Amino acid sequence: MKVAVLNFSGNVGKTTVAAHLLKPRMGDAPVYSIESINAGADADGLDVEKMKGKKFGQLVDELMTLDAAIIDVGASNVEDFLKLMQQYDGSHEEFDVFIIPVVKEKKVQADTVNTIRALQQLGIPKKKIRMVFNKLDTDESVIDEFAPLFGLAESEKSFTIRQEAVIYANEVFELLKTVGKSLGDISTDTTDYRARIRDTTDLFDREASIRMVSLKRLAVTANKNLDDVFKALFGKVVP
Numbered sequence: 001m002k003v004a005v006l007n008f009s010g011n012v013g014k015t016t017v018a019a020h021l022l023k024p025r026m027g028d029a030p031v032y033s034i035e036s037i038n039a040g041a042d043a044d045g046l047d048v049e050k051m052k053g054k055k056f057g058q059l060v061d062e063l064m065t066l067d068a069a070i071i072d073v074g075a076s077n078v079e080d081f082l083k084l085m086q087q088y089d090g091s092h093e094e095f096d097v098f099i100i101p102v103v104k105e106k107k108v109q110a111d112t113v114n115t116i117r118a119l120q121q122l123g124i125p126k127k128k129i130r131m132v133f134n135k136l137d138t139d140e141s142v143i144d145e146f147a148p149l150f151g152l153a154e155s156e157k158s159f160t161i162r163q164e165a166v167i168y169a170n171e172v173f174e175l176l177k178t179v180g181k182s183l184g185d186i187s188t189d190t191t192d193y194r195a196r197i198r199d200t201t202d203l204f205d206r207e208a209s210i211r212m213v214s215l216k217r218l219a220v221t222a223n224k225n226l227d228d229v230f231k232a233l234f235g236k237v238v239p
Contacts, residue, residue: 001026001234002069003097008118009111010075012101013134016173018072021132021226022099024184029068032059034077056084056091063094071095082118092124099233100159101132101167104145113152116159129159130233133166142166164232168225172218179215183226186212186219 003022005014018031063069073081085091098119102112112131119129131149133142142163143150153161176183193209193216200206 001096004071004095005099006073006078007100008115009108012103017101018070020183022070025230031070033072035074060091098129101134103135131161135169162232165229170222172222
């Protein structure tokens with residue numbers, strides 16, 4: 001499965017979707033970050049291949065050799081990415097799913113509608129365009145907060161929308177950036193940090209261990225949520 005994550009708006013959680021939702025649940029799928037910077041390590045603890053949106057042809061050539069891939073398209077590159085997709089007629093067929101993360105701010109929802117329209121114009125079918133609602137508090141109603149998008153889905157039936165595809169606000173995503181690790185790294189870390197807290201006399205090590213215990217606790221809740229989102233998007237139970 002090859003999945004592109006994009007939205008004309010920035011700060012909607014595209015990297016959260018790529019690095020923490022998709023990557024741990026898609027095996028060895030490589031992550032491509034479409035940005036105007038050079039290749040390197042990602043801030044979320046992943047090794048990624050970075051390229052500019054204008055190198056779309058190179059990306060499509062590589063995708064043809066792969067069974068799975070995750071493509072995280074930076075907001076400043078989405079326009080170039082889609083223009084070149086139009087030039088390379090039929091190239092959208094190399095992508096199985098287009099995920100559009102969205103947060104509840106009105107401007108972002110308007111940009112999200114424009115993103116849906118742009119994908120529609122390329123001939124991408126409803127089943128391939130899927131929404132992920134991000135940064136919602138657990139006591140908020142997804143239908144109320146994103147009423148314009150639910151209304152659009154009902155009236156035009158041009159994209160797939162499921163109210164279960166909600167990534168709830170969790171401070172773990174910001175804290176991960178401070179330790180340079182992914183959610184997967186935290187979840188598979190078997191270190192007994194509580195024992196380290198008891199045994200160490202080094203204040204720095206103790207503080208770091210306390211932080212890791214908190215991260216692991218937050219990660220449990222986040223992973224359960226992301227398992228549910230993945231199942232809502234793809235109809236699959238995470239292995």
